[in-house]
Each structure stands twice: as structure tokens, then as C-alpha cells.
Amino acid sequence: MKESRTPRAAKSLFPRLGMIAGTSLMALVLPATALAQAEEKPDANPVQIDADGTVHVPAMSVPVSSFLTDEAKKYLTQHLHNMQDRESGTLPENGVPFVMKPYMVSAKAMFPLVREEVTIAGVAGISYTPTQGIKPENRNRILLNLHGGGFGGCYPGCAELESMPIASLGGYKVITIDYRQAPEHRFPAASEDVASVYRELLKTYKPADIGIYGCSAGGMLVGMAMAWFDKEGLPMPGAAGIFCAGMTLEKKFPGFGGDAHYMTAAVGEANPPVEPPPPLGKGPPPLQYLENVDVKDPLAAPANSPELLAKFPPTLFITGTRAFELSSAVYSHGQMVKAGAEADLHVWDGLFHGFLNNPAVPESQDAYKVIVDFFDKKLGK
């Protein structure tokens, strides 16, 4: 491409963008040091672009999204405060992190369910069925939930919060399982456990009638498990849901890759942005469960294999613009589409990683409806 520079042309395309950058506004937007620099050289832009495209972004203040409901604005604010207070931590109690206890109270009040402890193929789990009964059209169907928790905890907390709304609102039987995690276990122990449970479910259910979904590590594990099914010669399930996650891994530093690793740290989790990226081996360690994994291995990061993605069933992605998996989710969705698979992406503006764990928020309820409608439509009739 030619080195063509054309500010006025650029302004004419979207006039106000040019104006936002105008000096009249600079006094409002810049920290004192950047402003001093800008004043020395009137045309200096406090945003600097390196030759390799790296953008140096000045400090900024970002309000809650104008698109959020009042409940979600409060929820986001509380979440950011929760993530920032590192002084008086409380360990999870009975597998339910303290921060999630109010969500659990809401879930138990909102979703009347019959809860049963189960063991399938030697793997412990919980079965949820609606108190009013499984919907007639779902009698031959089942959903398998793979819970979040960074492959190192949050059972049964996350497992219950992810299963209850879908079982209740969808009229489904949902099974959630306590797959093996770190610190005791490593990849691919969880994939093996999911495959064992799935193999057992296939004795009762047609593959097209089985849906599989999860959030966060559980969302990643959905992709990993389907890659494992393929390797084992098992048929694909009828539909899949990858929530709060994607199907990529990054080696250089922890994260799923892409823009979101930088852009959502502060606004999604109240963490300082990581910049510049730490050199290899100097950053924080990756997830313990994945510590020896080749990040390009399709069994761990299926987005690396178009051939594999082409075999995946219709897959629903749910993420948010403040979620650190945003880039991985939208990229994985795009790679599935490019590979010829069916994939459906839904992004909530202003919300963060795992937002849908709190059922008291309208945006979470909207997400549950998207999930239920998806499985209703895509699973076998």
C-alpha cells in the first residue's frame, strides 16, 4: 500500500473523528505531562504510533457503557471494586467463591430445580432437572456443562451457576461434571474426563441430541473436548456453546491473544494494562493446567486447525467488550465461519469475563435466552 497521508480526506469521511483530535479538546483530555508536550508542539498528538504499529495510548477515563441497564452498571462497578481489593481475600467456601455467593442466592431463588449428585463413567457430577419437568421437546435431549474456574477450582460454584438458569429456563436436563484440574492434573486430563462422560451419554442419547457448553475455562474445554472426540473417533454433539472463552492460546504471555489482552485489562478487571509485553519467560506463568502445552496444538487450541473446525457442530459464542477473551472469541468464531462451520456470535457491550454468572442482571437473562434458543434450534428434533 502506498504511503499516503490525507488528514482532510480522513476528516471528510467522518468529520467528528477529526474534531475529536482537535486541539480545542486537548485541554479536557490530556494528563498534564502529555498536555505540556502537546503545547510545546501544537500539532503533537498524545497518541504515538511506532513503526510496527504499536499504539501508545495516553491515560484515559472510561465510564460504564451507556448501553448497560442500571442493574448492569451497578454490577460492573461492584465487580471492578471486587477485582481491585487485594487485601482481605476470602477463599472459596465449599467450592463457591465468596464473590459468587450473592449470585448463588439469586439463582436458587429464581430457578426451581431438582438437584442430584451423580457419577458418570467414574466422574462426579450434578444433574439438574426443572421442578416442573423437562419440556416435552427436550425429553430426548441433554446438555453437558463444563464449568469455569481456570482449570483449577470453582466446582461446584461455577458449575451450578452455569447449569441452573439453562436447565430451568430451557426446560432441559443439564449435567455438570467435576473434571480433573490443576494443581493435581494437567492437560489433557479434563478432555479425557469429558470424553468418558460423553461416551457414556451416547449409550442413551443420540449425538445430535447432546449439547455441550461452558464458560471461561469450561468454554475453552468445550473446544478442547470436541477436538478430543474427533481424535477418539467419537461423533460430534449436536451443538456447542463456547462462552467467556475462545479456542486460542498464546505463548508469549498469559492470555488468549489479540487486542483484548491489552484493551480490557483495566476496564474489565481493574488490572493495569500489560505493556510492553514481557519477553518470553519473564511474564507471569500460564495456567498451570496448560503449562506444558504447545499453544498451536489443535487439541488444546482448535482454532489452529481449519480441518478440525470444519467438523465442529453449530457453535454459539458469547462474550463482552470488556472481557479478556473478546479477541479470542471473535477470532475463533471467524475461523469457524471461514472453515465452513456454523457459528453464531453474540457480544454484550460493556460487560466482562463471565458476566452471565449473575442471574439477577437483565443482560445475563438475555444471554440465557440466546443460549436456550440456540440449543432449541440446533439440537436434533
Place this chain on the structure above:
Amino acid sequence: MKESRTPRAAKSLFPRLGMIAGTSLMALVLPATALAQAEEKPDANPVQIDADGTVHVPAMSVPVSSFLTDEAKKYLTQHLHNMQDRESGTLPENGVPFVMKPYMVSAKAMFPLVREEVTIAGVAGISYTPTQGIKPENRNRILLNLHGGGFGGCYPGCAELESMPIASLGGYKVITIDYRQAPEHRFPAASEDVASVYRELLKTYKPADIGIYGCSAGGMLVGMAMAWFDKEGLPMPGAAGIFCAGMTLEKKFPGFGGDAHYMTAAVGEANPPVEPPPPLGKGPPPLQYLENVDVKDPLAAPANSPELLAKFPPTLFITGTRAFELSSAVYSHGQMVKAGAEADLHVWDGLFHGFLNNPAVPESQDAYKVIVDFFDKKLGK
């Protein structure tokens, strides 16, 4: 929700997020002043959260997305430099902004087409048909493109760049029109022009066989025009594409609302982030074409009316994580889904407003395929 604070629990959910915020990394990530503050008070987080949820984000450096192709990395870098140089502007030449000239060269080389000047219902336009002929299955179909340019220019530049790839790769006849814009005209002049042309097309084509799409202002105009069709009692077209845009407007300051207004300014357009938002009336003016519009009027911002959205045909949204319309696009998509309409969202990580104007980039080509496949599938058979 309870005021519950639980750092350790939060860490256990996704251990590395806690570690990213750890002090060992702070020396790498913080500007000197923030670091000094952090050292004074060892636990101080340079990210500050206000009581209303506003996040104060320290300066950061964001590299190009790891998910981009090499071509797109170069494209983004060049785009950021183009947007930043405000000294030696060049006005559009014959309606083609200087920055887009290389894209036009690529488009003319890549897409063999028959180009004809047309006038439909008194509105000037250009018709494109593939040199090798319209695909047999598209003989009874037509696509209407509404070009970008901030409702104030970029005809025929944007019009041609948006029409050529779809006509050529899809085997479609594409008409693009020179609808009325600012500075001479105001809302709803463009909607009226689109309706006049559409009414004329309906004499030859069934509504289900007509697709309508656009990028940037043209994407906004797709929503506005369909709202206008509804008001006029015209049938909906078979399918719609809202690219580089959404269906919302914001009053407080220019923009489409949501997170993207803040988060993408620097990394998408090399503009300083707008913060704090200017008080009412003190920010830069809104788009001239829309200056007297009620931002909640569904004829201008259809996302405000679920009843209207429910009548819309299947609609494709295309955006990027560095695009200032990101929030508006994902929110509008979500509102359509919530209203019971059919909508399909595709987001390119690391790319900016209107990225698909450059046909030489693989990501643009992937987007064209998504567009063509969508119209192939959704238009009448």
C-alpha cells in the same frame, strides 16, 4: 448485590489475572509517575475505579493484534499513520479520498465489472455487473449499496469500493446511489432518496430478492432507510447488511455510544481518548446531516424500537475491535435478537472502522465472503 470483596477467590477463578496485577510486573508496565505512587503505597493499583464505575486507565502501549495477517498488520499501521498526520491534507479527487486511491487501484485490478452510470427515480447512481455475467441464481436478485462518508461525501469513492467486490465475487448486480447529504441536506433526505429508489426497484424485483447494505454512514442509513420503508408502508427487503455501523445515536457527545467511543479512539484511529466526556453542548458537533435529529427517534436510530426491529429482515453486522462503531454494532445486533429478529454478527479482531474498503487484505476478502454467503442464503430463492 452484596458488597463482597474477595481477591483470592477472584484469583482462583483465573489465576493469571491476579498475577498480571502483581507488583513484580509493575515496573514493566507503569509510567514513572504512576510507578512512584505505586511504590509509596505498595498495594496501590494504578487503575482507579470511581464510585460510579468510571475506570481511570493508565497510559498503555498496544501492539497490533496477534490475530492479524501480516498484510493486515501493515494495513493497520499505515492507517494509524494516515490518521495521525494532520499537516499535509489532500482533498478528495473526483470523490475518491486520497487515502483510498490505492484501494481503488486494487479493486479495479481484482474485480472485472461492467460499470454503468444510472439514474433511478431521479437519483444518480452506478450499476455494476460482473464481466462474466450475473450468476444464474442471482438473475432475479439485486443489491442496493448505500455508501459511507459521514453523510457528507465520498461519492463515488466509497460507493465504488463497497460495491465492486460484492458484485464481482458474488456474481450480483449491485446498484449504488448518490443519496442527498450534508452540507446541503439534512435528515431525512437520504432516507427519502433510498425509499424512492427502492420503490422503483420494487417494480422489477420482489422485495425478498432485494438486498440492501452499506458501510459507515451507509450502514447507519440501511437501518434508517428500513425504518423509513416501514413508515411508508413499503415491504421490507429480503436481507440487509449493516457494516462499520450500528443503529444507535448519542446525544451527549459525538459517537454511537458505549465502550467503543473510549476504547477504540487511540488504537483504531490514533485519536486521543475523549475523557472525561465533554459536558452537553461543549463537545465537537454531531454529524451535520443529523444535527437536529432526536437521537431516540427510531427513524434515525432504529435500535430504540423493538417493535420496529422485529419487522426487519435478516441483518448482517460487520465490525472490528478497533472500530468506533463496535459497541453500537454489537448492541444493535443484540437488540435485534432480543426483539425476535434474525441477526448475524461478525467481528474482526484488531481492525478498524471501514477496514473492508481495502480489498488487498485477506481479512477484507474474508469479510466479502461472509457478505456474499449471507445474501446468497437469505435472499428469496
